[in-house]
Structure formats: structure tokens, C-alpha cells
Amino acid sequence: MMDETTAARTVRRAVDSCYARGLNLTPLRRRVLEVVASAPTPVSAIAIAERLSDPTRHLAPQAVYPTLDFLMEAALVRHVGLRKAYVCCDPQTAGDCAILLVCTACDCVSEIAAEPLRACINRTASLRRFVSGRRPMEIEGLCSACQG
Missing domain, CATH: 3.30.1490.190 (Ferric-uptake regulator, C-terminal dimerisarion domain)
Structure with missing residues (x-):
């Protein structure tokens, strides 16, 4: 489980990594990363969509999947198949198997x-x-x- 400081540090590190690699971390990508980083356990795409929705705008899980694909390709999150959910990558092993x-x-x-x-x-x-x-x-x- 990441505390607020660790989650914020994880997101900052991801922003810096994307900038250094010329990757476009859009506002939605950043918000999805923030949700995953702050979650105490692996978080599903449905839960991410629910957390990012508000009374005036509903975000469908289908809108979250391409963002999660980008974050996985960028080695910022991993898919936990056993839980059908996502976690942030450990910066020490993000590039490795x-x-x-x-x-x-x-x-x-x-x-x-x-x-x-x-x-x-x-x-x-x-x-x-x-x-x-x-x-x-x-x-x-x-x-x-x-x-x-």
C-alpha cells in the first residue's frame, strides 16, 4: 500500500520518465496513474473509471483501457491477471522481467x-x-x- 507521499513521488517519477523519453503523459493518463498509485491494492479498470467519473461526466471503462495500455507500454503500471487489476511498477524492476x-x-x-x-x-x-x-x-x- 502506498501512502500519499509515496504515491505522489511515484507519479512525479513517472512524469519525469515520460518527459525524458518524449512520451506524452496526457491529463487523463496522469489521472489514471494517480488512481493506480494511490490505491491500497490492485485496482480494476472499472474502479478507475468510477473514481475518475463525477456527477456531470461519466467515464466508461472502455476509455480507461487505452490509457492503461499506454502506461503498461511505458513500464509505469503492470497488469495483475490474477486480480484483473493494475498496480504501479516498482521503479527498481520496471524495465526488467x-x-x-x-x-x-x-x-x-x-x-x-x-x-x-x-x-x-x-x-x-x-x-x-x-x-x-x-x-x-x-x-x-x-x-x-x-x-x-
Whole structure:
């Protein structure tokens, strides 16, 4: 879970990263990133759309998906397939292959670099003439706080 200071720092870092790479972080992209960064657990596109809607303007989830695609391509957020939701990338592993550790008790997600493991999986898969995708691997279990 990110506190307000950490969420703000994450968004600032993302803005700087986009500027340095010449990426266009539109107001909607920034607002979506702010929602994901401030969420205590992975957040769905529907929840993002609801949080960005107001009484005078409803934002449909279909409007959020292209924004999330951009943020994933820019390595600013990751999709957590097990939860059908999104989390901010850890700046330490954003450019690397990642493993997402998903707590089944509290839904928190931790991210760890996994390039050596990915290389091993790719070598093993190639023996079966299989090519694995680049999507982060996800492992369910219990975080240290929920282990008691």
C-alpha cells in the first residue's frame, strides 16, 4: 500500500520518465496513474473509471483501457491477471522481467526482478519448442504481514 507521499513521488517519477523519453503523459493518463498509485491494492479498470467519473461526466471503462495500455507500454503500471487489476511498477524492476507476489489474504502485490528465472524458463520452454510471453509471472501466497 502506498501512502500519499509515496504515491505522489511515484507519479512525479513517472512524469519525469515520460518527459525524458518524449512520451506524452496526457491529463487523463496522469489521472489514471494517480488512481493506480494511490490505491491500497490492485485496482480494476472499472474502479478507475468510477473514481475518475463525477456527477456531470461519466467515464466508461472502455476509455480507461487505452490509457492503461499506454502506461503498461511505458513500464509505469503492470497488469495483475490474477486480480484483473493494475498496480504501479516498482521503479527498481520496471524495465526488467518481473514476478508479482500476490497476497491472497490482503491483496497486496510486491514486485521482484526475475530475469535469471525468466531465462531459465525460456531455455526449458525452448526444449519443448515453446516461446513464453513477456507478461509478468504471478505467484499467489501470503505476505509477511499476513503470515502472522
